[in-house]
Amino acid sequence: MIELKNVYKYYNNKKVVDDLSLTIEQGELFGFLGPNGAGKTTTIRMMIGLLKPTQGEIWVNGHNVLTEKKKVHTDIGVVFELPNLYVRSSIKKNLKLFGDLYGVSDSQVNKVMEDLQLSSQQDVKVGTLSKGWKQRVLIARAMLHKPKIVVLDEPTSGLDPNTAALIRNYIKELNKQGTTVILTTHDMHDADELSTRVGIMYNGKLAAIDKPENLKSKYCKKEVYIEYMKEDKLVKESLPMGTDETEKKIAQLMSDDKIVSMKKGENSLAEVFATITGRELS
Known part of the structure; x- marks a missing residue:
């Protein structure tokens, strides 16, 4: 067209x-x-x-x-x-x-x-x-x-x-x-x-x-966001998905019953744009 x-x-x-x-x-x-x-x-x-x-x-x-x-x-x-x-x-x-x-x-x-x-x-x-x-x-x-x-x-x-x-x-x-x-x-x-x-x-x-x-x-980071307890304090952390280190850490935290929340990173076009251009669209 x-x-x-x-x-x-x-x-x-x-x-x-x-x-x-x-x-x-x-x-x-x-x-x-x-x-x-x-x-x-x-x-x-x-x-x-x-x-x-x-x-x-x-x-x-x-x-x-x-x-x-x-x-x-x-x-x-x-x-x-x-x-x-x-x-x-x-x-x-x-x-x-x-x-x-x-x-x-x-x-x-x-x-x-x-x-x-x-x-x-x-x-x-x-x-x-x-x-x-x-x-x-x-x-x-x-x-x-x-x-x-x-x-x-x-x-x-x-x-x-x-x-x-x-x-x-x-x-x-x-x-x-x-x-x-x-x-x-x-x-x-x-x-x-x-x-x-x-x-x-x-x-x-x-x-x-x-x-x-x-x-x-193609352009967005693949991350998992977790919240867990460490010495009576809430820790927030983002980890790369699919690595042995991430899987081991999450498995250990789950075994110790320390995980408070866990979610996959929400990829967006805003992240794509920032990755390509090095800045936010707005």
């Missing part, structure tokens, strides 16, 4: 994207991760035709982003992190305006509002809405023309738990229906829960790409 071939982007002789080649298949829910300055946002903007690559080719659903922008824009819906809505107009008027640009029927506008639970507030001015409601309007606007690809930039950032859950479920349902979704996020819970495949950018390059479970298996 999306293909980047040997893409470079320079700003004032600084290489921001460095020989990036990437394929995103139809129906994927692709998590695109990277710290600030990694080249992730620049790559997304080149994908949707807002920036021109210095070198390389980008294809979206078989269309060249440079020479067939109108066809590309027909296939893509985009939600940026910062809201860009008409704040003095109502929810419905915002959606109707963009629906008219795409030749979308009123029934489709109403359906999208229902899907994102906006109908009850459709006549409320956008400027009075909370961040969560504005985010739902942005997603609704991006979905009006039934795009084949949706790009979501930090879709649940700063939202209350209920609204975040609503948006996550909506994203999952979109993907089940065959929509290709590209998700950029600093929220490792979102990336882990939603993504069928994850790409991590670092210093302008694609540092790793795979299914989340494969990345965790």
